[in-house]
Amino acid sequence: MSSSASHPALRHYFDDLQQQHESATMGMWAFLAQEIMFFGGLFAGYTVYRFKYFNAFVTGSNLLPLEWGGLNTVILIASSFTVAMAVRCAQQGQHKSIFNWFIATMVLGIAFLGVKSIEYSHKYHDHLIPGLNFTWDGPMAGPMKIFFSFYFVMTGMHALHMVIGVGLMIWLMPKIRAGKFGPEYYSPIENFGLYWHFVDIVWIFLFPLLYLIGRHIQ
Amino acid sequence: MTTTVTPESPAAADHGAENYLNHEYGIKSWLLTVDHKRIGLLYLITTTMFFALGGVFAGLIRLELMTPQGDMFQADTYNKLFTMHGVAMIFFFLIPSVPAVLGNFVLPLMIGAKDVAFPRLNLLSWYCYITGGSLATFAIVAGGVDTGWTFYTPYSSTYSDGFVALALTGVFINGFSSILTGVNFLTTIHKMRAPGMTWFRLPLFIWAHYATSLMMILGTPVVAITLLLVALENLLGIGIFNPDLGGDPILMQHLFWFYSHPAVYIMIVPGFGVISEVIACFSRKAIFGYSFVAFSSLAIALLGFLVWGHHMFTTGQSVYASMVFSFITFFIAVPTAVKIFNWTATMYRGSIDLKTPMLYAIGFMGLFLIGGLTGTFLSTLAMDVHLHDTYFVVSHFHYVMVGGMVMAYLSGLHFWWPKMTGRLYDELMAKTGAVLIFLGFNLTFFPQFVLGYLGMPRRYHVYPEEFQILHVASTGGATVLGLGYIIMFGCLIYSLFRGAKAGPNPWTAKGLEWEIESPPIAHNFHETPIVTSEPYAYEEEDVLLADKASH
Numbered sequence: 001m002s003s004s005a006s007h008p009a010l011r012h013y014f015d016d017l018q019q020q021h022e023s024a025t026m027g028m029w030a031f032l033a034q035e036i037m038f039f040g041g042l043f044a045g046y047t048v049y050r051f052k053y054f055n056a057f058v059t060g061s062n063l064l065p066l067e068w069g070g071l072n073t074v075i076l077i078a079s080s081f082t083v084a085m086a087v088r089c090a091q092q093g094q095h096k097s098i099f100n101w102f103i104a105t106m107v108l109g110i111a112f113l114g115v116k117s118i119e120y121s122h123k124y125h126d127h128l129i130p131g132l133n134f135t136w137d138g139p140m141a142g143p144m145k146i147f148f149s150f151y152f153v154m155t156g157m158h159a160l161h162m163v164i165g166v167g168l169m170i171w172l173m174p175k176i177r178a179g180k181f182g183p184e185y186y187s188p189i190e191n192f193g194l195y196w197h198f199v200d201i202v203w204i205f206l207f208p209l210l211y212l213i214g215r216h217i218q
Numbered sequence: 219m220t221t222t223v224t225p226e227s228p229a230a231a232d233h234g235a236e237n238y239l240n241h242e243y244g245i246k247s248w249l250l251t252v253d254h255k256r257i258g259l260l261y262l263i264t265t266t267m268f269f270a271l272g273g274v275f276a277g278l279i280r281l282e283l284m285t286p287q288g289d290m291f292q293a294d295t296y297n298k299l300f301t302m303h304g305v306a307m308i309f310f311f312l313i314p315s316v317p318a319v320l321g322n323f324v325l326p327l328m329i330g331a332k333d334v335a336f337p338r339l340n341l342l343s344w345y346c347y348i349t350g351g352s353l354a355t356f357a358i359v360a361g362g363v364d365t366g367w368t369f370y371t372p373y374s375s376t377y378s379d380g381f382v383a384l385a386l387t388g389v390f391i392n393g394f395s396s397i398l399t400g401v402n403f404l405t406t407i408h409k410m411r412a413p414g415m416t417w418f419r420l421p422l423f424i425w426a427h428y429a430t431s432l433m434m435i436l437g438t439p440v441v442a443i444t445l446l447l448v449a450l451e452n453l454l455g456i457g458i459f460n461p462d463l464g465g466d467p468i469l470m471q472h473l474f475w476f477y478s479h480p481a482v483y484i485m486i487v488p489g490f491g492v493i494s495e496v497i498a499c500f501s502r503k504a505i506f507g508y509s510f511v512a513f514s515s516l517a518i519a520l521l522g523f524l525v526w527g528h529h530m531f532t533t534g535q536s537v538y539a540s541m542v543f544s545f546i547t548f549f550i551a552v553p554t555a556v557k558i559f560n561w562t563a564t565m566y567r568g569s570i571d572l573k574t575p576m577l578y579a580i581g582f583m584g585l586f587l588i589g590g591l592t593g594t595f596l597s598t599l600a601m602d603v604h605l606h607d608t609y610f611v612v613s614h615f616h617y618v619m620v621g622g623m624v625m626a627y628l629s630g631l632h633f634w635w636p637k638m639t640g641r642l643y644d645e646l647m648a649k650t651g652a653v654l655i656f657l658g659f660n661l662t663f664f665p666q667f668v669l670g671y672l673g674m675p676r677r678y679h680v681y682p683e684e685f686q687i688l689h690v691a692s693t694g695g696a697t698v699l700g701l702g703y704i705i706m707f708g709c710l711i712y713s714l715f716r717g718a719k720a721g722p723n724p725w726t727a728k729g730l731e732w733e734i735e736s737p738p739i740a741h742n743f744h745e746t747p748i749v750t751s752e753p754y755a756y757e758e759e760d761v762l763l764a765d766k767a768s769h
């Protein structure tokens with residue numbers, strides 16, 4: 001208690017580091033509940049149209065490159081591992097290792113975004129971006145556009161969360177370097193880990209919903 | 219509630235008259251403050267500005283409706299007026315009013331905390347509010363929005379004119395202010411309570427804010443993504459809500475009301491919390507059925523998420539879905555009635571003191587009762603088909619939101635004003651304002667029930683001549699109402715300069731916030747209080763006073 005009550009990271013409105021840590025964790029989970037509802041609205045809309053325009057969604061799904069989506073899934077799962085290692089190292093006070101695992105996570109995150117932008121540019125060449133250059137000569141032009149609108153809004157929102165995640169890592173890294181985190185105080189690292197895992201889990205739902213439905217049909 | 223904190227502790231003597239208002243000066247100390255009390259005041263000033271803006275729009279609407287002909291504004295202008303009235307009042311006044319102003323100020327005080335759990339997020343929430351509010355205001359100044367506050371497609375997409383996307387962005391950003399406040403309050407209530415402040419010793423204001431925080435966290439993101447999709451539809455034509463492409467405008471309504479029905483509870487439930495505090499204090503009695511009142515807030519939060527379809531009885535929703543929604547909507551009347559009955563039972567045989575906050579609270583109970591009961595008319599399927607989109611709905615909504623929520627907000631504002639400012643206002647002047655607001659409100663909105671029943675649809679600026687007498691009465695009432703607000707406002711402002719010093723506890727109220735100085739010091743408490751007794755221990759007052767005297 002006495003050592004934790006004078007820790008430099010302890011904010012004045014908390015009694016001790018444990019209360020501060022519990023508050024940070026709880027706040028993060030509440031924030032993630034909010035995130036689930038945010039994506040939940042999109043998933044609800046997706047579900048409605050997935051039932052209404054099943055054939056268009058199957059056709060659209062088959063136009064998405066399975067290899068790029070699969071690669072990104074592997075990248076994100078790997079990044080979940082590296083960020084979990086960063087949290088573990090923070091808890092054990094290995095400052096240098098936290099930094100290195102953060103570098104690894106960041107590289108994987110940027111690799112994901114790179115793959116995503118390759119996919120987006122292919123869509124641009126194929127004239128499949130609603131609001132920019134969408135043209136579809138075949139049947140079901142309207143529902144096809146709706147599928148790709150969902151594709152871009154959902155993966156776009158997800159990618160935005162990835163960008164914010166990379167930004168958070170850049171913000172945390174000097175603090176890691178300065179040795180601010182250790183067994184007594186690691187909430188920011190742990191909460192970043194929660195955020196990153198959440199963004200990964202969203203992708204775990206997006207990947208089958210967008211890339212995998214109807215692969216067996218065509 | 220007794221604590222170990224003693225007013226004559228050495229820390230108090232050292233600080234003298236220093237408090238949260240005068241311990242630092244300058245515009246920077248306000249704009250970068252992380253003190254929950256100062257952020258509450260920032261919200262107070264800015265929400266009041268939006269209230270005034272929305273009030274001006276309301277006044278212009280009532281002026282136009284004096285005569286059956288559309289002689290003051292064109293139809294387009296009228297559409298913009300009622301849209302901007304709704305947007306300003308709902309998103310930028312009613313939703314933040316009690317939680318962000320009163321909640322920010324007294325919630326940490328009530329639970330014995332030095333601040334909320336995330337003070338910097340708290341400041342960020344105010345900046346989200348200001349940014350969203352500025353964008354919406356800019357959209358209003360630049361040319362207006364005419365979709366109705368609900369932003370229904372296709373008004374907001376295919377047929378939109380004006381600055382719909384800009385206003386949507388403003389409301390979207392403002393949503394983060396709600397979410398951050400919700401996350402902050404939820405965590406604060408869970409983790410920052412003083413020793414001895416158990417869940418069932420929490421003031422009911424805190425329970426109400428707990429329920430509100432849940433709704434803010436779970437509801438706001440859904441409307442955020444919905445409005446984002448509408449904005450994309452408006453800017454890029456992505457087709458999700460466009461029937462030409464197979465999109466479904468009804469889906470937009472479902473998603474919108476999934477938040478916006480809980481949103482009316484986000485607006486009213488914190489008001490319930492205020493009323494519980496005020497009724498107990500000015501009846502000098504413990505609240506009747508504490509746990510029923512506490513859990514009814516949570517019940518409303520839960521049921522509130524299951525009734526959104528009652529906004530869509532006539533818009534093409536399946537009739538079976540409508541029946542279920544209608545049924546659940548009736549259920550909401552149960553926890554709401556529990557509150558009204560328990561407040562009434564609290565007043566029964568109490569020593570009622572008709573101070574200004576109590577006048578507002580009693581006004582609230584009457585007006586909210588009318589608003590709530592007409593709500594059950596509207597949740598009846600057959601009735602609703604007749605009354606949908608008429609002035610009956612307009613009147614019902616205003617009875618709940620203005621007669622209910624604004625009265626509760628003003629009750630709380632007058633109740634905690636001495637705590638916030640350290641000054642007492644003039645009782646007679648404040649009571650005059652309260653009575654005028656009550657009378658003016660009824661004169662404005664009661665005729666609208668009749669108008670709606672007779673078939674006057676909402677959102678028209680031209681109407682048949684036989685409705686004129688009721689519209690003129692309504693406009694006359696609005697004038698009285700406006701006068702009441704001006705007197706109330708003037709009275710509070712005057713008290714800042716000429717008001718008597720309030721002292722720590724002018725109402726001899728119970729609760730931790732009344733055991734510290736008015737205005738409080740920057741860190742609220744000299745020592746962390748330790749709570750040893752139940753809330754609302756008004757009946758034990760004599761015993762306690764005797765106890766204090768013996769020290």
